[in-house]
Amino acid sequence: MSTENRLELPNSLEEHWMPFTSNQDFKENPRLMVKAEGVYYTDHYGKKLIDASSGLFCSPAGHGRSEIRKAVYDQLERLDYVQPFQQGYNGSFELARKISQHTPGDLNRIFFTICGSSAVETAIKTAIAYFKAKGEGHRSHIVGRERGYHGMNIGGISVGGMIANRKTFSNILMPNVHHLRHTHLPENHFVKGQPETGADLADDLERIAGHIGAENIAACIVEPVAGSTGTLVPPKGYLQRLREICDKHGILLIFDEVITGWGRMGEPFAAQAFGVTPDMMTMAKAVTNGVVPLGAVASSEKIYDAMMDAAPKGAIEFFHGYTYSAIPCSVAAGLAMQDIIEKENLFQRAKDMSPYFLDGLFSLKDIDGIVDIRGYGMMGGIDIRMDERLGKAGYACFKSLFANGLSLKATGDCLIVAPPFICEKKHIDEIIEKLRTGITNYFKSN
Numbered sequence: 359m360s361t362e363n364r365l366e367l368p369n370s371l372e373e374h375w376m377p378f379t380s381n382q383d384f385k386e387n388p389r390l391m392v393k394a395e396g397v398y399y400t401d402h403y404g405k406k407l408i409d410a411s412s413g414l415f416c417s418p419a420g421h422g423r424s425e426i427r428k429a430v431y432d433q434l435e436r437l438d439y440v441q442p443f444q445q446g447y448n449g450s451f452e453l454a455r456k457i458s459q460h461t462p463g464d465l466n467r468i469f470f471t472i473c474g475s476s477a478v479e480t481a482i483k484t485a486i487a488y489f490k491a492k493g494e495g496h497r498s499h500i501v502g503r504e505r506g507y508h509g510m511n512i513g514g515i516s517v518g519g520m521i522a523n524r525k526t527f528s529n530i531l532m533p534n535v536h537h538l539r540h541t542h543l544p545e546n547h548f549v550k551g552q553p554e555t556g557a558d559l560a561d562d563l564e565r566i567a568g569h570i571g572a573e574n575i576a577a578c579i580v581e582p583v584a585g586s587t588g589t590l591v592p593p594k595g596y597l598q599r600l601r602e603i604c605d606k607h608g609i610l611l612i613f614d615e616v617i618t619g620w621g622r623m624g625e626p627f628a629a630q631a632f633g634v635t636p637d638m639m640t641m642a643k644a645v646t647n648g649v650v651p652l653g654a655v656a657s658s659e660k661i662y663d664a665m666m667d668a669a670p671k672g673a674i675e676f677f678h679g680y681t682y683s684a685i686p687c688s689v690a691a692g693l694a695m696q697d698i699i700e701k702e703n704l705f706q707r708a709k710d711m712s713p714y715f716l717d718g719l720f721s722l723k724d725i726d727g728i729v730d731i732r733g734y735g736m737m738g739g740i741d742i743r744m745d746e747r748l749g750k751a752g753y754a755c756f757k758s759l760f761a762n763g764l765s766l767k768a769t770g771d772c773l774i775v776a777p778p779f780i781c782e783k784k785h786i787d788e789i790i791e792k793l794r795t796g797i798t799n800y801f802k803s804n
């Protein structure tokens with residue numbers, strides 16, 4: 359291998375054990391990206407691919423943003439690292455203030471983490487610590503939901519509900535966790551936006567409360583739109599009902615907005631899009647446009663105040679944090695992203711493009727092999743007919759789409775489409791046209 363392309367083609371593929379990847383298959387026929395600009399990637403064959411899922415729901419502002427690159431570079435020149443415990447620097451306070459300007463209600467206290475998974479663990483621990491601080495230590499149960507995805511740490515897979523992520527670890531999951539049923543009802547197939555039926559599924563929380571004692575439940579955590587499982591849009595009134603039940607019993611409502619946050623639903627957060635304010639909210643991914651890792655939990659002021667009031671003066675109030683919580687390069691990227699959001703009116707752009715995008719997605723309904731389509735804002739899921747085992751068709755279709763110049767995220771037999779917000783209509787057209795050709799061809803040859 360020549361030295362010129364050493365950066366683009368590795369000498370060996372064996373040592374890197376890749377995450378969430380069929381390593382053996384990948385290493386036989388790798389898909390390596392060498393460049394990203396705007397809404398396109400270039401792979402190691404020099405082929406251009408349109409990015410139909412914003413990387414992994416990370417890059418609404420598109421790739422190669424020089425503003426973010428410059429901000430990170432300048433920051434690293436000035437101050438590269440500060441320990442985040444008992445020390446700090448101005449940027450993280452500024453970013454927390456900017457984030458709090460977009461969060462709903464009084465979710466104005468921002469705890470920085472490294473990623474979505476660490477944000478979820480932080481939210482769970484905050485809920486438990488909050489009730490301990492209030493003298494309600496008996497509230498130790500957490501309610502999640504079937505088909506939920508809350509990252510890959512033990513707390514996250516315990517409250518999550520994607521079976522493949524849980525079953526290997528079933529004997530080490532967190533105790534005292536319960537699950538609501540998921541909201542994907544057969545009668546809601548091919549519904550664009552929020553389904554009319556299914557709000558009553560939220561009453562599962564009431565049933566769980568009745569079963570174990572509402573006074574023992576600390577929190578209920580859901581993704582407002584279940585993302586990684588394939589875009590399950592909440593039925594009308596569902597999130598409102600969850601809020602009512604939480605209020606009735608003093609249970610904290612946590613929205614995991616790692617995907618839905620930062621404009622994907624056409625508003626800053628899904629909380630505003632669906633008109634329901636949780637007590638805590640997680641975020642990550644788009645907060646830096648995906649360029650460097652950063653997650654956060656926004657908590658209501660009552661949670662923060664209770665934790666502050668309970669601690670002796672001068673003591674650490676919350677024994678929790680990470681070495682890389684809000685490190686300078688992540689914060690610099692976050693601040694630059696905030697500027698882009700503001701200058702380019704990015705949330706409004708997502709909202710304006712959503713009907714065109716969803717119409718395009720639902721125009722694929724006639725393709726033999728597609729068994730359901732769902733969507734809201736700038737996110738949609740296409741379920742394709744299962745082959746002999748779950749995920750086989752999804753992966754094969756993903757590979758065939760990739761070969762035809764379209765990059766997206768497939769989970770099981772669902773293709774998840776979540777374009778960057780900077781997409782113009784011609785880009786949406788290209789995505790839809792490539793989906794049509796790719797999925798049709800896949801089913802013709804299988």
Ligand SMILES: Cc1ncc(COP(=O)(O)O)c(C=O)c1O
Nearest residue numbers: 473474475507508509614616617
């Ligand atoms: C809703 C939700 N929560 C948590 C996570 C975990 O985020 P990360 O992969 O950054 O740890 C994800 C990742 O996709 C997610 O979609």
